[in-house]
Amino acid sequence: MFRLPINDSIYLKLMLPKDAEILVSALKENQEQIKQWLIWAVNLPTVDVYKKEIIPTWLQKFANNNGFEAAIFVNDELAGMIGLHYIDWNNKTTEMGYWLGEKFQGKGIMTKTVEKLTDYCFEELELNRIMIRAVDENTKSRGIPIRIGFVEEGITREAQLLHGKYCDLVNYSLLRKDRN
Amino acid sequence: MFRLPINDSIYLKLMLPKDAEILVSALKENQEQIKQWLIWAVNLPTVDVYKKEIIPTWLQKFANNNGFEAAIFVNDELAGMIGLHYIDWNNKTTEMGYWLGEKFQGKGIMTKTVEKLTDYCFEELELNRIMIRAVDENTKSRGIPIRIGFVEEGITREAQLLHGKYCDLVNYSLLRKDRN
Amino acid sequence: MFRLPINDSIYLKLMLPKDAEILVSALKENQEQIKQWLIWAVNLPTVDVYKKEIIPTWLQKFANNNGFEAAIFVNDELAGMIGLHYIDWNNKTTEMGYWLGEKFQGKGIMTKTVEKLTDYCFEELELNRIMIRAVDENTKSRGIPIRIGFVEEGITREAQLLHGKYCDLVNYSLLRKDRN
Amino acid sequence: MFRLPINDSIYLKLMLPKDAEILVSALKENQEQIKQWLIWAVNLPTVDVYKKEIIPTWLQKFANNNGFEAAIFVNDELAGMIGLHYIDWNNKTTEMGYWLGEKFQGKGIMTKTVEKLTDYCFEELELNRIMIRAVDENTKSRGIPIRIGFVEEGITREAQLLHGKYCDLVNYSLLRKDRN
């Protein structure tokens, strides 16, 4: 119901429990791709778990003013998700994360979405720093912050255990001052 | 940040703690009018109480999937509030409540807003029944459901203690079947 | 253990977990009748659910000073239940609900009980308004408030989903001033 | 509202927040006596603290099925308090505590009350053991269990810090088998 408009065809939507079905359906369609980089996608939770546990947890994060996890809709179709994993109000920083379904890739959708959400973070939320982290080998995901002008800050070595192997994360950030 | 669009100039917005200032400012401007019918407006809570208690409680209601309380923005100015006070998912019913600042009245804004939110209740939330209750003497508020085609169902006698006097509420409802 | 005396042979009793057995036994005996009007009786919860969840929830309501659900005992036999579903202390209103086993019906037991509990609401709890709502077709239940002098206030259309069909509720109320 | 009858003139009553005034009034009248043995009576909490914290805590204990703290009414006047401080359902034991206002003393009221509550513990709650503990020097309090046939089990040395001095407690118990 409640949306954050990105452009004429794209908007973010805070999901309610009733949206569990379409979310799980989109996740299943893209499971092979997503689970490469996001470990929770190896064994997808059921619709019921999304309805009763995961979506309520996301809504709770929003209610706590500590970020959000929202669906990306493209022409009213659920295309992926994007979120602010937390907001550190003391230091005015946040971290963004996202995934996009395969058939929506290669059209600049995620770049546009991250760009617009970045504007919201600086202008509406008055944050000072946005971080994006991606697994070293995940070149598609790394392309997004690079395209928008995020700065590569360094590597976090073996930060994530993925399919039994520790992976390095590459850290990107955009500061308010970077935009002037 | 997250909005429910009503038309080109009107949208509802889920308020975050940082919105407490503009909300209290609008409330103060309209306090004389509001406090006639809504008892909490007699002694307006401070910005701090809105920031730390009331807005978080509203966000919590939304996170619990039990309705919401949202600001009505008209040309990006906070004009009033509207909400679904609760959602009874078992019986698929809800109750709507609202107030509108004086300078925004007489332009059909609230009628348009309630009408659109009514659509959302039936179509997105798939509810079956919407109730609006208004104090007997509050003719302006009673005008809204009448104009949209709500049915007057009866009186709830002395349902509300207002300025030391018990007031009757008039009950209006719209059912899914009323719209066919 | 703790009782509210109605007359020489009738009293209300706050149920403890250990009372789950006799309650479920009474519910089973009257299930056919009760489930016509109260949807939870279609699939009766087990003794264990009453012991560990439902009765503790009722006790919690009492502990929160927000009403109670009590058993009606007639000559030390569990005959039915009655409760104040909530208490709105700001507006000094409450809503009463009840059921009575078939073999106890037709003896004025519920009329007497509601009458006495009504006295308690006005005199001990100092409330101003008591509401009783009953499904339109449930003439037995509607007879109780009528007999005691409650005023019919109107219909709440399709307020309850019962056996797949939306039912209208008839609203009755008694105000402190009605009794003078 | 809810009572446990002791005899024609005495009953126990579960106190609601609204009863805070009469309770504090009785406590003030008897403060000198009570504070000799019960340390919390040295600085009596205010009516507001009883209303919002202490009475809700007592109701919570009852709701948790873990005992209760109730007022003793004699001819509808608040005469004192008695309670089961906890119930150990695994071992079927409890501990009783009480105080009685001075003008009600010397009439067998507390003896009668403890006796009847003892019956309830064995018969309704099906407990096996009831303990009463009293400060060594508090002969009045110690007289109650002695009169009813409780057995003195021993001393708990320096169990209670009272007015800056550690006091011994004398332990009395009554077992189900003691009554045969």
Place this chain on the structure above:
Amino acid sequence: MFRLPINDSIYLKLMLPKDAEILVSALKENQEQIKQWLIWAVNLPTVDVYKKEIIPTWLQKFANNNGFEAAIFVNDELAGMIGLHYIDWNNKTTEMGYWLGEKFQGKGIMTKTVEKLTDYCFEELELNRIMIRAVDENTKSRGIPIRIGFVEEGITREAQLLHGKYCDLVNYSLLRKDRN
């Protein structure tokens, strides 16, 4: 990780969830002996229950500053457990409980441990009274407080339901003043 040293070869350790395996293994080895006096040992909880429920509850008790339950390690092997079941900070009292594996018995380990923990209670925690209670027939357990100079205070009759039979507990205590 965090330890309370008793002497060169003995220390107490606050157990973390990961320690569930070695604890259950020690319990199983000594189950026959322990279950004679501690009813929970009749049906030992699984490793998973220790990991997710029991050890977290013990850590919680420590976090609440309300005592602790710790493992006794002898030459880095888990030999038994000892704890302060609660701390009554108002009256400066606590109660100690323990068990020791059979192959560690008869070497003065528990006597040494209780003695040292007693010192901690008086010196670090500044308590005034320590109680130890043991089942009447459990002569081994009763030997510990006797050897250290605890005073026998009396019997708590039928305090514990053990294998379907109520058992008496013998109470021992040590006061600060006993040590001078």
Place this chain on the structure above:
Amino acid sequence: MFRLPINDSIYLKLMLPKDAEILVSALKENQEQIKQWLIWAVNLPTVDVYKKEIIPTWLQKFANNNGFEAAIFVNDELAGMIGLHYIDWNNKTTEMGYWLGEKFQGKGIMTKTVEKLTDYCFEELELNRIMIRAVDENTKSRGIPIRIGFVEEGITREAQLLHGKYCDLVNYSLLRKDRN
């Protein structure tokens, strides 16, 4: 009471509420130095806040198996603090933080302590990665991980708001494989 030994003269201690006084005393002595890099030290919380809020929160973190904050004792004097701010059990990573009083600096105490705690993280907790972050200009703090062989991974730009100015953090990490 419970300690993690570092060497003959140094140990870590889980602080209890009663330790608030000595902690605040040490903090006050070193406030000028600490507040340069740790913003909470600008306005030191009172002893009472440490006793009732902060130390309980630290104990809670330990009870949740999510790290700890402990005091460093050198010859039984509180010299500073060290902690694991969180433990990410899924990815087997943690982050370490610390401060040391001025009069204890320059003696290798913190290097020794971090080194030993590092061993515990890898060996007892079986973690895979430890991170230490320090403000760019804080050369003393940065010296510790360098001396122990931590690897500098990069900068987190403007990660911390310190005295009205955003500061860069330098990230150091040690992996299990770095130690072979």
